[in-house]
Amino acid sequence: MNAVAASKTAPAEQEAVICVRGLSNAFGEQVVHENLDLDVRRGEILGVVGGSGTGKSVLMRSIIGLQEPIAGEVDVFGEPMIGRDEQDARNVRQRWGVLFQGGALFSTLTVAENVEVPLREYFPQLGEKFLDEIAAYKVAMTGLPPEAGPKFPSELSGGMRKRAGLARSLALDPELLFLDEPTAGLDPIGAAAFDDLIKGLKETLGLTVFLITHDLDTLHAICDRVAVLADKKVVAVGTIPELLALDHPWIQEYFSGPRGRAAAESAERHEKEDPAEDRRRREAALASAGGDESEDAAATPASTTTKDEER
Numbered sequence: 001m002n003a004v005a006a007s008k009t010a011p012a013e014q015e016a017v018i019c020v021r022g023l024s025n026a027f028g029e030q031v032v033h034e035n036l037d038l039d040v041r042r043g044e045i046l047g048v049v050g051g052s053g054t055g056k057s058v059l060m061r062s063i064i065g066l067q068e069p070i071a072g073e074v075d076v077f078g079e080p081m082i083g084r085d086e087q088d089a090r091n092v093r094q095r096w097g098v099l100f101q102g103g104a105l106f107s108t109l110t111v112a113e114n115v116e117v118p119l120r121e122y123f124p125q126l127g128e129k130f131l132d133e134i135a136a137y138k139v140a141m142t143g144l145p146p147e148a149g150p151k152f153p154s155e156l157s158g159g160m161r162k163r164a165g166l167a168r169s170l171a172l173d174p175e176l177l178f179l180d181e182p183t184a185g186l187d188p189i190g191a192a193a194f195d196d197l198i199k200g201l202k203e204t205l206g207l208t209v210f211l212i213t214h215d216l217d218t219l220h221a222i223c224d225r226v227a228v229l230a231d232k233k234v235v236a237v238g239t240i241p242e243l244l245a246l247d248h249p250w251i252q253e254y255f256s257g258p259r260g261r262a263a264a265e266s267a268e269r270h271e272k273e274d275p276a277e278d279r280r281r282r283e284a285a286l287a288s289a290g291g292d293e294s295e296d297a298a299a300t301p302a303s304t305t306t307k308d309e310e311r
């Protein structure tokens with residue numbers, strides 16, 4: 001029985017929505033992945049971590065079909081993705097959403113128009129009024145005010161641009177979300193609010209989330225399991241306590257170093273607190289800091305390009 005078939009006979013919560021086997025990627029002489037395996041289970045938020053340049057983004061790009069591997073298999077929703085007929089691949093792509101680093105919004109389109117791009121691509125028959133209604137709904141889902149819809153990306157703070165990118169990734173009602181460093185460049189309050197948003201969306205929409213991050217707080221706050229990339233492969237996958245029990249130098253340094261310990265202590269404190277009170281305090285802090293505008297706009301490059309080459 002192959003890995004995908006095996007995953008179908010597993011209990012629902014163990015079923016692999018993404019199944020990567022024997023993946024190898026190289027750029028010329030540089031081998032990025034060698035015989036990499038990974039499963040992402042239905043309904044989980046899987047955090048993907050690893051040192052800079054270990055190939056987290058290349059892995060995501062291989063799964064979503066933007067990077068042709070030199071070897072290996074990638075199945076999503078039980079469907080093989082490599083060497084797939086374009087129309088079939090398109091049908092599978094419709095079931096996922098992607099938030100690229102920096103948002104990758106079209107700079108010449110408003111937020112609402114950005115959200116409408118995938119809708120127009122997949123549902124050309126939809127009327128303008130209906131498209132506008134769906135876009136407004138998706139914008140609201142990400143916690144942006146209605147006034148954000150007619151704004152251009154350059155008129156938004158970094159945090160708002162991330163939310164706009166997230167709204168676009170939700171346009172087609174995906175079952176699976178790919179998020180590449182969603183909290184990078186956000187201040188701690190903005191990052192925690194974004195974590196809450198992702199967790200809330202995952203729970204209400206029943207999403208499976210593949211989340212690349214360097215943010216230890218995010219890992220503790222919202223990830224069900226964490227996959228560690230090192231030595232060209234996924235060296236371990238598990239809950240943070242499971243990973244901590246392993247004798248891998250990078251894992252130990254990452255989770256047990258000063259930043260890792262601080263994040264663990266902070267997560268422990270939050271667990272003991274009343275979640276409603278915690279949320280109230282965060283909202284109050286956000287309001288007194290000027291809401292989303294407090295988020296570090298400068299940290300997200302104004303690389304909201306005219307052409308979103310990532311799609």
Ligand SMILES: Nc1ncnc2c1ncn2[C@@H]1O[C@H](COP(=O)(O)OP(=O)(O)OP(=O)(O)O)[C@@H](O)[C@H]1O
Binds near residue numbers: 027050052054056058
């Ligand atoms: N299109 C490309 N052409 C050549 N090399 C590439 C290309 N894309 C990625 N690489 C190389 O592959 C390696 C892995 O890149 P990747 O962006 O996946 O790293 P990462 O783990 O996401 O890093 P970071 O945490 O810094 O974002 C890097 O050495 C990078 O330079």
